[in-house]
Amino acid sequence: MKRILAIIGIAVALAGAFVPQSAEAQPDPRDEYIIVSGGPSLQEWEQYRLESHRHDKWWGNFIRTARIRMDQLQKYYKGDLNITWLVYGPGYQRRADEDGEPLISHIESVRDKYKVKLVYYQNGNDIINYLNEGQNRRKMKVGGFEYFGHSNKYCFTFDYSNAILGASTAFLHERDLKNIKRGVFSRDAFCKSWGCHSGESFAAAFKRATGVKMIGAVGKTDYSDTYKLILPTLSSPGGKWTN
Secondary structure (H helix, E strand, C coil): CHHHHHHHHHHHHHHHCCCCCCCCCCCCCCCEEEEEECCCCCHHHHCCCCHHHCCCCCCCHHHHHHHHHHHHHHHHCCCCCEEEEEEEHHHHHHHHHHHCCCHHHHHHHHHHHHCCEEEEECCHHHHHHHHHHCCCCCCCCEEEEEEECCECCCEEECCECCCECCCCCCEEEHHHHHHCCCCCEEEEEEEEECCCCHHHCHHHHHHHHHCCCCEEEECCEECCCHHHCCCCEECCCCCEEEC
């Protein structure tokens, strides 16, 4: 009996992973659900780190996780959901040049498979501008917002170790969140950052700026199991999700 209950518990936990809402939020499928993918590091820079500290040995960490999430959401909503996918284009073009692979074509094949709207962005202002003006926000609110990429406690770092070793020139800092217009998000919007440390400051700043809660990680997150179709997990001792 204990074994049966354990199996049921695992099944419930896996099923819960498909549900996009917390106890407080249930996005309306008529709203726009935005998924953001940051860019990968370049091995040109990462080769100078210890092997155990290197980032993005595989280029697709933030693309595969976005794809997993799209699949979950479309199954949950039975395909009736307006998903827009924002991808940091310059970072993938630089990684494509390094790897000698058509990474942009790979990204666009995901767009075609899931029939989502794909928008390439270059910096944090592009993210804010899309939130504010990407749709008529009087008619279509943002019902969900999820970020897959590098981050620290104060900002999303879209090109971390992509243009410069261990640094970022393209980012969305918490001080810029004030430029998001009030009323962009629906009252029941579900927002989550899957990047490292976002729950330590950025998530609180996001709520102050938008009035909407954001779930973020206290500590680091790990993307190494994405090939198993697993979303990022907490990897720091004592790490937790918080909003």
